[in-house]
Amino acid sequence: xxxxxxxxxxxxxxxxxxxxxxxxxxxxxxxxxxxxxxxxxxxxxxxxxxxxxxxxxxxxxxxxxxxxxxxxxxxxxxxxxxxxxxxxxxxxxxxxxxxxxxxxxxxxxxxxxxxxxxxxxxxxxxxxxxxxxxxxxxxxxxxxxxxxxxxxxxxxxxxxxxxxxxxxxxxxxxxxxxxxxxxxxxxxxxxxxxxxxxxxxxxxxxxxxxxxxxxxxxx
Numbered sequence: 001x002x003x004x005x006x007x008x009x010x011x012x013x014x015x016x017x018x019x020x021x022x023x024x025x026x027x028x029x030x031x032x033x034x035x036x037x038x039x040x041x042x043x044x045x046x047x048x049x050x051x052x053x054x055x056x057x058x059x060x061x062x063x064x065x066x067x068x069x070x071x072x073x074x075x076x077x078x079x080x081x082x083x084x085x086x087x088x089x090x091x092x093x094x095x096x097x098x099x100x101x102x103x104x105x106x107x108x109x110x111x112x113x114x115x116x117x118x119x120x121x122x123x124x125x126x127x128x129x130x131x132x133x134x135x136x137x138x139x140x141x142x143x144x145x146x147x148x149x150x151x152x153x154x155x156x157x158x159x160x161x162x163x164x165x166x167x168x169x170x171x172x173x174x175x176x177x178x179x180x181x182x183x184x185x186x187x188x189x190x191x192x193x194x195x196x197x198x199x200x201x202x203x204x205x206x207x208x209x210x211x212x213x214x215x216x217x218x219x
Contacts, residue, residue: 085113
């Protein structure tokens with residue numbers, strides 16, 4: 001009887017572990033991130049969820065890098081940036097591609113944490129999906145303090161790689177010589193007209209200077 005009881009107990013424990021462990025381990029998978037962010041394929045849901053339009057220091061909304069491709073239009077949730085935590089299901093930014101018809105389509109997720117916040121409690125850069133975040137130093141095009149970031153192109157194929165920041169298949173068609181600074185935002189009326197541009201509440205005078213990995217000059 002004791003042997004049978006012990007065997008039943010061990011079997012029950014194994015079943016519990018088999019059902020509990022995958023849930024804990026699957027939180028940082030691309031599949032989990034895709035499932036959690038599917039709702040944001042509707043840009044109105046992003047705005048309702050607290051994501052605001054981010055423009056760079058030149059007031060450009062569509063972010064590109066000539067010769068490398070583009071990222072697109074970023075919508076950022078300030079509370080998640082401030083949290084200093086990385087969660088696959090809660091990206092700090094949603095990156096939308098502006099299509100030729102003026103509609104926007106979710107292309108990538110971006111995970112962001114300020115370097116000063118992260119380095120205060122960690123000895124190395126953050127990682128997610130088995131990838132190291134890249135560091136954008138102070139003086140970046142967004143006028144933000146130094147920050148770590150990782151892009152995940154889970155809603156649009158990136159031929160350069162899922163975690164590369166620039167996608168050669170994404171373009172900022174309305175951006176060019178003589179273009180008005182806000183043309184990119186007006187090209188996406190579904191989201192740009194819903195809220196004011198995001199402004200980081202932390203001043204861009206971050207003093208962190210350590211750099212673990214070189215980032216693209218435009219980021």
